Amino acid sequence: MKSNRKRSVRFRRRSISLLVLALLVVVPVISQEWLVPADRQGRLSTFAFNDSIEKAGLQLYNLNCLSCHGNPGKGNYQQLIPPPGDPATEKIQRNRDGEIFFKIMEGRGQMPSFKNTLSSGDIWAIVAYIRSFNSGYVQTVMPEITSGAYPGALIAITLRLAAEKESVIMKVSAIRDNTSVPVVGAGVKLFVKRTFGLLPLDEEKITDDNGMATFGIPPDLRGDTTGNIRVSARFTDEEKFGTAAKDTVLQAGLKVIPVSLVKDRAMWNTLRKAPWWILLSYGLGVILVWGFIIVVMLKLRDIFIIGEFTEKENKREA
Numbered sequence: 316m317k318s319n320r321k322r323s324v325r326f327r328r329r330s331i332s333l334l335v336l337a338l339l340v341v342v343p344v345i346s347q348e349w350l351v352p353a354d355r356q357g358r359l360s361t362f363a364f365n366d367s368i369e370k371a372g373l374q375l376y377n378l379n380c381l382s383c384h385g386n387p388g389k390g391n392y393q394q395l396i397p398p399p400g401d402p403a404t405e406k407i408q409r410n411r412d413g414e415i416f417f418k419i420m421e422g423r424g425q426m427p428s429f430k431n432t433l434s435s436g437d438i439w440a441i442v443a444y445i446r447s448f449n450s451g452y453v454q455t456v457m458p459e460i461t462s463g464a465y466p467g468a469l470i471a472i473t474l475r476l477a478a479e480k481e482s483v484i485m486k487v488s489a490i491r492d493n494t495s496v497p498v499v500g501a502g503v504k505l506f507v508k509r510t511f512g513l514l515p516l517d518e519e520k521i522t523d524d525n526g527m528a529t530f531g532i533p534p535d536l537r538g539d540t541t542g543n544i545r546v547s548a549r550f551t552d553e554e555k556f557g558t559a560a561k562d563t564v565l566q567a568g569l570k571v572i573p574v575s576l577v578k579d580r581a582m583w584n585t586l587r588k589a590p591w592w593i594l595l596s597y598g599l600g601v602i603l604v605w606g607f608i609i610v611v612m613l614k615l616r617d618i619f620i621i622g623e624f625t626e627k628e629n630k631r632e633a
């Protein structure tokens with residue numbers, strides 16, 4: 316009876332560990348597809364890839380990626396699950412530029428995120444290096460930057476509120492000599508200006524073929540008394556666009572009547588509006604302390620008087 320139960324416990328334990336093992340093997344296999352959000356896939360490099368950029372990319376690759384992905388074309392990558400893969404092969408080359416960029420930025424599982432260690436320029440240089448192993452690759456660069464017709468074009472950002480006030484629509488174009496081309500595939504962000512810094516509105520977006528990006532407005536976004544919010548549009552690739560930004564006011568928030576912090580009695584208010592309990596306890600405290608001092612002084616005076624009196628008595632007796 317006893318040994319039977321022991322055996323069944325052991326059996327149960329073994330089946331649980333088998334299940335865990337199976338999950339460990341199956342889950343990574345199921346989740347192998349690494350999907351990149353549709354709007355991020357279209358991100359384009361702001362500069363054209365060339366030999367010197369590939370060379371910079373080679374150095375960055377050897378420093379940051381070689382340990383796991385091996386030498387491109389040699390297939391000598393680490394045997395991890397899921398496997399990192401050889402960048403020269405179809406597994407990685409079938410990704411769009413924006414997808415490779417995203418995967419390097421974000422990382423997944425054993426692949427680290429390089430968001431905080433590599434600049435966007437660095438990541439594009441690595442993409443350039445990886446692409447140098449693909450003879451069929453033709454780069455798509457942001458149109459207005461490849462186009463020799465618009466060097467030094469003025470970058471213009473316009474922001475408007477969608478009719479239902481649910482989103483802000485951003486349009487980015489490059490303007491020169493009254494000709495305007497949409498800025499395609501650029502990473503853009505929208506912020507709300509708050510007293511202490513900038514609050515990001517929605518995620519980073521990538522401009523589409525018309526140079527447009529749409530940012531959702533949370534329904535509980537607070538504005539000023541008339542519902543206005545101050546927004547600021549920025550590029551993510553600051554290296555290319557510099558500080559190009561657009562600040563404007565949109566009536567996109569909730570109307571908020573600010574609550575006065577000093578209207579009612581409160582601890583941080585001055586004497587006139589301090590709470591009763593503070594005035595009372597402070598007053599009592601002052602009375603108590605001074606009262607004690609006065610009592611002590613009166614007692615001292617008593618001692619002095621008694622001393623003088625006894626001295627006189629002693630003299631008279633002597």
Ligand code: HEC
Pocket residue numbers: 347349376379380381382383384395396397398399400406407410415418419423424425426427429441
């Ligand atoms: C610690 C090991 C490690 C390092 C370092 C590393 N990777 Fe990875 N990488 C992986 C693993 C593991 C995967 C597979 C992840 C997955 O599919 O969940 C991967 C996946 C990728 C993919 C996506 C492949 C696909 O199937 O779409 C790309 C692109 C990539 N790595 C590029 C890089 C680059 C570029 C660097 C250097 C900046 C780098 N990795 C550094 C381990 C690493």
